[in-house]
Amino acid sequence: MFEQPIPTLRRDGEVVHVLDQTLLPFRTETVALRTLAEAAHAIRSMQVRGAPLIGATAAFGVALALADEGADDATLAHALATLGATRPTAVNLHWALERMRLALQPLQPAARVRAAWAEAEAIRADDTATCDAIGRHGVRLIREIAARRPGPVRLMTHCNAGWLATCGAGTALAPVYAAQAEGIAVEVFVSETRPRNQGLLTAWELRAAGVPHILIADNAAGLLLMRHEVDLVITGADRIAANGDTANKVGTYLKALAARVAEVPFHIAAPHSTLDFASADGAAIPIEDRGADEVLHVRGEAADGATAELALAPAGTRAANPAFDLTPAALITGIVTERGIARPGELARLYPEQAR
Numbered sequence: 001m002f003e004q005p006i007p008t009l010r011r012d013g014e015v016v017h018v019l020d021q022t023l024l025p026f027r028t029e030t031v032a033l034r035t036l037a038e039a040a041h042a043i044r045s046m047q048v049r050g051a052p053l054i055g056a057t058a059a060f061g062v063a064l065a066l067a068d069e070g071a072d073d074a075t076l077a078h079a080l081a082t083l084g085a086t087r088p089t090a091v092n093l094h095w096a097l098e099r100m101r102l103a104l105q106p107l108q109p110a111a112r113v114r115a116a117w118a119e120a121e122a123i124r125a126d127d128t129a130t131c132d133a134i135g136r137h138g139v140r141l142i143r144e145i146a147a148r149r150p151g152p153v154r155l156m157t158h159c160n161a162g163w164l165a166t167c168g169a170g171t172a173l174a175p176v177y178a179a180q181a182e183g184i185a186v187e188v189f190v191s192e193t194r195p196r197n198q199g200l201l202t203a204w205e206l207r208a209a210g211v212p213h214i215l216i217a218d219n220a221a222g223l224l225l226m227r228h229e230v231d232l233v234i235t236g237a238d239r240i241a242a243n244g245d246t247a248n249k250v251g252t253y254l255k256a257l258a259a260r261v262a263e264v265p266f267h268i269a270a271p272h273s274t275l276d277f278a279s280a281d282g283a284a285i286p287i288e289d290r291g292a293d294e295v296l297h298v299r300g301e302a303a304d305g306a307t308a309e310l311a312l313a314p315a316g317t318r319a320a321n322p323a324f325d326l327t328p329a330a331l332i333t334g335i336v337t338e339r340g341i342a343r344p345g346e347l348a349r350l351y352p353e354q355a356r
């Protein structure tokens with residue numbers, strides 16, 4: 001089983017320590033969450049980010065709320081509503097909160113705190129296992145390419161869907177880590193992913209793991225695909241509708257378009273907690289709009305090692321900041337799940353109990 005180099009989330013009694021991803025890749029620090037407000041802030045501010053990880057964090061946030069404020073119906077309802085309002089697109093968050101509600105609502109308040117910690121731990125363990133399974137299934141795609149041609153298998157990914165985004169090996173990067181473990185040579189083009197530059201987190205992960213990678217500007221992806229310098233594109237997802245339409249970090253759709261024109265396979269990797277059969281298609285998926293400041297500023301490390309935030313445009317410049325976009329199922333070659341690789345329209349066959 002994949003061991004996270006640093007736990008993205010670690011419980012210590014009634015405190016939950018999370019890796020503060022707003023400080024990466026320059027500083028590695030954790031934040032201690034003790035209250036509902038601290039858990040909600042961690043998700044909203046993206047100290048904790050990544051669809052599966054924000055689901056698990058929200059689950060632990062419910063446990064923190066009940067331990068801190070009591071476990072009556074009103075406190076439980078307030079905790080679920082507060083955490084549910086933090087970010088709209090990643091369905092994992094809402095899946096985890098619904099699972100906590102179903103587990104806790106029927107209980108007497110006196111039994112809820114212990115049960116909340118247990119359910120949150122179960123959600124975390126579920127994600128760890130599903131990441132490993134996604135790696136086992138997804139590595140087949142890489143193995144097949146390696147068998148066809150000499151040299152490293154050249155992948156492209158967008159944003160960060162590695163271990164940082166989950167409680168385990170990651171989703172899009174889980175097959176990469178599995179390929180590395182099998183001794184298959186790979187090289188990953190890592191798209192920087194403006195405006196929050198989560199691609200820098202992917203580069204940080206891959207560098208630490210010794211996986212060869214090349215950081216690219218988002219807009220360079222099309223040329224690399226057109227030049228057939230990429231064998232496979234694989235990304236994560238925040239919500240997959242019943243027909244396979246997929247919401248993922250903004251910029252994913254453009255890569256899927258370019259991959260289709262270049263006839264390069266485009267895969268999504270995601271666990272069951274990212275599937276949303278209640279949304280018939282992409283039109284039903286809420287797309288998060290984040291603040292303009294994320295577009296108008298960039299954070300980095302100055303020559304003296306201090307982290308700095310710089311303005312990119314004059315004050316008063318207007319900016320739009322949709323955090324996700326939608327990739328139509330027609331542009332997706334396959335979806336790598338913990339139950340296997342499915343064509344976008346076949347998810348109900350793979351998950352009949354969820355599709356009902």
Ligand SMILES: CSC[C@H]1O[C@H](OP(=O)(O)O)[C@H](O)[C@@H]1O
Nearest residue numbers: 049050051161165171236237249
């Ligand atoms: C393992 S999927 C992670 C998924 O979540 C990211 O979004 P954010 O960084 O805003 O939480 C991105 O869309 C990734 O693909």
